[in-house]
Every structure is written in structure tokens, then in C-alpha cells.
Amino acid sequence: MPKVILLYxxxxxxxxxxxxxxxxxxxxxxxxxxxxxxDLDDFSATDLIDYEAILFGTYTWGDGDIPYEAEEFYDDLEEIDLSGKVVALFGSCDSMYPNYGGAIETFSNRFKERGAAVVLYHLKVELTPEQEDVQRCQSFAEAFIEEISIKSKS
Structure with a gap:
């Protein structure tokens, strides 16, 4: 099974x-x-090279902006070749803003630019996860396991 990181x-x-x-x-x-x-744990973007599968979560700040604490990480991704990596993205969003979950899309594009295979539909949850969202998170995890299982067999 591929080595998996969950970064958020x-x-x-x-x-x-x-x-x-x-x-x-x-x-x-x-x-x-x-x-x-x-921004809390000791981790840098270059550490992603050690993983085959990446789960990435972010909230969206304001009208589609990436969080300030993730800006350096976002910039650092530009220097890394992520070819062969499988990535799935998730995050909490706020429908009060027109660019719903925009930071998730911004990071998705950066991962693709760096050669990663972005899989699954981005999991976007309105603010605090409710019970139905817990089930959506579990289904998202199950689908990710299927994706990385297929990848590890190829």
C-alpha cells in the first residue's frame, strides 16, 4: 500500500x-x-516527495483566498515535482462568499501544475461538519483508498 500523508x-x-x-x-x-x-507541525513541502498519496485539506479565507498560514507552503510547492503522486482535496467552506471553497481549487491547480494526479471530487463541507458530512468524509476516505489501491497495482 502506498505511503499516505494527510496535510491540512x-x-x-x-x-x-x-x-x-x-x-x-x-x-x-x-x-x-x-x-x-x-504551520503548527514540523513539515515542509519537500517532505511530500516521501509519499505516494496525499490528502490535502484547507479552509478558504474570505472570497476564495488561501489561508495566510498556507501561503508559504503553496509557494514552496512550485519547486517540487509531484509526478506520480495521487492527491485528493477537502475542506470547510462558507457559502456566504461567492467563491465557495476557492482555496481548495487553487491548491488543486497547483498540485496538477506540479504533475500530481488529482483524484475524486473535492470534498467541500459547509462550515462545521454535520452528521451527513461525517458520512461524506468517510465515503471520501473509502474512495481515496480505492484510488490508491488501483495505483499501487499498476
Missing amino acids: TSMSGNTEEMAGIIEKSINSHGIKVDKFQI
Whole structure:
């Protein structure tokens, strides 16, 4: 099974909660996940080279902006070749803004620019995950496991 990292940024705790649900779901299949919070844990963008599968979560600041604490990480991604990596993105969003979950899209584009295969539909949750969102997070994790299982067989 590929080496999996779950990397996220969270301000209010919503994306962190999603990350925890996804991690628990993947762990329940016997797959180890290394989890890091950007700007809090000791992690740099170059560390992504050590992983085959990347789960990336972010909230969106204002009208589609990436969080300030993720700006340096975003810039650092520009220097890294992520060819062969499988990436799926998730995050909490706020429909009060017209660019719903814009930071997720911005990071998705950066991962693609760097050669990664972005898989699955981006999982966007309105603010705090409700019970139906917990199930969506679990389904997202299941689908990611399928994606990386297919990748590891090829």
C-alpha cells in the first residue's frame, strides 16, 4: 500500500475535524496515515516527495483566498515535482462568499501544475461538519483508498 500523508490547515477547527474523520476511516482499513497541520507541525513541502498519496485539506479565507498560514507552503510547492503522486482535496467552506471553497481549487491547480494526479471530487463541507458530512468524509476516505489501491497495482 502506498505511503499516505494527510496535510491540512484549519482555523476554526472545521477542516481539522474533517481531517480526523478521514484519518480514522483510512486507519480502520489498516492503512497508516501520517497527519500534519501546516504551520503548527514540523513539515515542509519537500517532505511530500516521501509519499505516494496525499490528502490535502484547507479552509478558504474570505472570497476564495488561501489561508495566510498556507501561503508559504503553496509557494514552496512550485519547486517540487509531484509526478506520480495521487492527491485528493477537502475542506470547510462558507457559502456566504461567492467563491465557495476557492482555496481548495487553487491548491488543486497547483498540485496538477506540479504533475500530481488529482483524484475524486473535492470534498467541500459547509462550515462545521454535520452528521451527513461525517458520512461524506468517510465515503471520501473509502474512495481515496480505492484510488490508491488501483495505483499501487499498476
